[in-house]
Amino acid sequence: MRIFRGRYDPAGARRIVTLDDRALELPALLAGEVRHSPTGFNWGYHGSGPAELARAMLVTACPGEPAARHPACYQEFKAEVLGRLQGEWEIEEPAVRTWFMLWRTTETGQMIMDELDAEAEIEIRKGG
Numbered sequence: 531m532r533i534f535r536g537r538y539d540p541a542g543a544r545r546i547v548t549l550d551d552r553a554l555e556l557p558a559l560l561a562g563e564v565r566h567s568p569t570g571f572n573w574g575y576h577g578s579g580p581a582e583l584a585r586a587m588l589v590t591a592c593p594g595e596p597a598a599r600h601p602a603c604y605q606e607f608k609a610e611v612l613g614r615l616q617g618e619w620e621i622e623e624p625a626v627r628t629w630f631m632l633w634r635t636t637e638t639g640q641m642i643m644d645e646l647d648a649e650a651e652i653e654i655r656k657g658g
Contacts, residue, residue, distance in 0.1 A: 532623040534587055536573055536615065547571045547583060549590060549623070556582065557589040560599065573615040576608060584608040591626035598630060600642050606633060 535548045547554040559565060571586065572579025584607040588598035597603050607629060611621070633639045 534621045534623065534626070535619070536571075536583075537618040544570065545572050545579070547586075554583075554586055554590065557586055557599075563599065573612045573619070576613045580608045580612040581605060584612050587612075587621075587626050588630060591623045592630050595630065596646050597634065597639070597642050600646070602638055602642050603630070603633060606638070 532550050534554065535551075537546050538544075539546050554571070556565070556570070565582070566585075567578040567582040569579060571583040573583060574580070581604060584604040585599065588595075588604050588607055592598040607626075611629065634643060
């Protein structure tokens with residue numbers, strides 16, 4: 531089972547996030563997406579570093595799920611999970627997937643899923 535881990539570097543100046551002891555990478559940005567944090571990942575508050583981490587964790591744990599990249603999704607994951615973490619932490623990858631699957635059943639999740647389905651249908655009709 532893969533595990534996300536967050537810790538402070540020995541000097542305490544930056545945050546280190548790994549997945550199975552390998553550095554978690556920032557996901558490549560798709561058209562229309564923005565990089566939230568110029569300083570990388572963080573946790574324990576509701577700012578840009580935790581938003582960047584939330585998106586990276588969801589994209590990694592839920593590949594092929596466009597909704598995982600949607601700001602409504604990763605911002606909620608940030609608020610419910612990452613914003614509350616303090617110090618060093620571990621989160622199993624299946625727990626991230628479970629959170630995502632539950633989020634999809636919420637009113638917001640359903641709205642985003644419907645929106646993404648409609649966009650995909652338009653692209654199919656265009657032949658793209």
